[in-house]
Amino acid sequence: MADRQTSDTGAAASAHPPLDHRLRRMVGRDPDEAHRTATPLELLFDLTFVVAFSQAGTQAAHLLELGHFAPAAIGFTIAVFAICLAWINYSWLASAYDNDDVFFRVATMVQMLGVLVLALGLPDMFHSIDEGEHLDNGVVVSGYVIMRVATVAMWLRVARHDPEHRRSALAYATVIGVIQVGWVTTIFINPSLPVMLGLFVVLGTLELLGPYVIERRVGATPWHAHHIAERYGLLVIITLGEVVLGTILAISAVVEQQGWSVEAALVAFGGTALAFGMWWVYFTMPSAKVLHRFRRRAFTWGYGHLVIFGSIAATGAGLHVAAFEIAGKAHIGEVAALLTAVVPVGIFLVALFTIYSLLLLEFDRFHILLFVLSMAALGVAVLAVVAGASMGTGIVLTACAPLVVIVGYEAVGHRHQAAALHRALDK
Secondary structure, three states, rough: OOOOOHHHHHHHHHOOOOOOOOOOOOOOOOOOOOOOOOOHHHHHHHHHHHHHHHHHHHHHHHHHHHOOHHHHHHHHHHHHHHHHHHHHHHHHHHHHHOOOOHHHHHHHHHHHHHHHHHHHHHHHHHHHHHOOOOOOOOHHHHEEEEHHHHHHHHHHHHHHHHHHHHHHHHHHHHHHHHHHHHHHHHHHHOOHHHHHHHHHHHHHHHHHHHHHHHHHOOOOOOHHHHHHHHHHHHHHHHHHHHHHHHHHHHHHHHHHHHHHOHHHHHHHHHHHHHHHHHHHHHOOHHHHHHHHHHHHHHHHHHHHHHHHHHHHHHHHHHHHHHHHHOOOOOOOOOOHHHHHHHHHHHHHHHHHHHHHHHHHHOOOEEEHHHHHHHHHHHHHHHHHHHOOOOOOHHHHHHHHHHHHHHHHHHHHHHHHHOOOOHHHHHO
8 A cells, every 4th residue: 555654744744734825745645535626737738639539539539531451540549549658657646745836836837848749749650650651759759758858857856855765766757758759769769550559569568667666666656536537537538528529520511511401410529428428437437436445456556547538538529520420521431430339339338347346356247237228229230321321329328338338327326336335344
């Protein structure tokens, strides 16, 4: 279990936050601090990720509508991994050490600049993957490294100010810094695409393993369970904005082709219901309560969200492809276009049920039944379009997948969850 101690300075700062933002010691905050919520700075930081997710989704949608499925999947995976991993590392650091002084604020602004630089490099990266010769990752890596260098600076400051967690802070700074040298090296050696993808797997794995080893072997940091659960939930909401954007694009395509019609209404309702349903289903997961009690389950939960964030953003990209198909601009058929939205929704549900089960360490038969029924709803959506139903009908039926889970949870599932929580928290 993570170290729950903190210095008197950190406890006092969190209990009575100063009104100014002058330089002050960056020490661990109290992981049991009452009423800990996301700060305005964290909300501002998250806004830059709207641009990054939108850019990744737009580029992926363009390749998908051309039928270039493998390049779209590879490019989108790299983009989402870089975007989300940098966000995850910042958020856990901020949860443990945010003192809201001028240094922390400026370092956060530097990370925001890094996000924007990364987003600007995504079109060239996707294009190079589609070409298939090499990976044009110079701008993307530059943006990523800018974010990570700011993180290194904050960890070094923690090492200086917080003797209790100095070893962990220095380990974080060292590991992150060394890995960034690896990323920068890839810019200059300009390897072939297959070699670069191999390097991406190696360096990406090291990025994931570093925090795990440090927290488990060197020393745990004082992150706040309720705060970190809220932060993840906020990024889920921001990512759902891509689903809303995809819905707007699809509605616009229908109106442009047919005017305001029943099909436009179906697309509007289906896309909105899909975003709302994914939101509802996600927030049935009792993350904060379990993480507060079982801090060692944080890595499974936290890294599992890479799939959740990616699948939600991919759903928005899929609805963008549906807009291309409705407008008659797509080079793939209706069924393939619908699948670009159906598959991410399926991945989202798989990830959510898996994380839920691993979080509570239980595999409830009723929740498995809900999962099977939700997958069946996605199958019905695809079969309906195969049989000749419109894209709008397919989107509405796709939205029935989370609806099945919602109805089951509100009718019966919440009681199963309450019993599971009682068993888990009483251990």
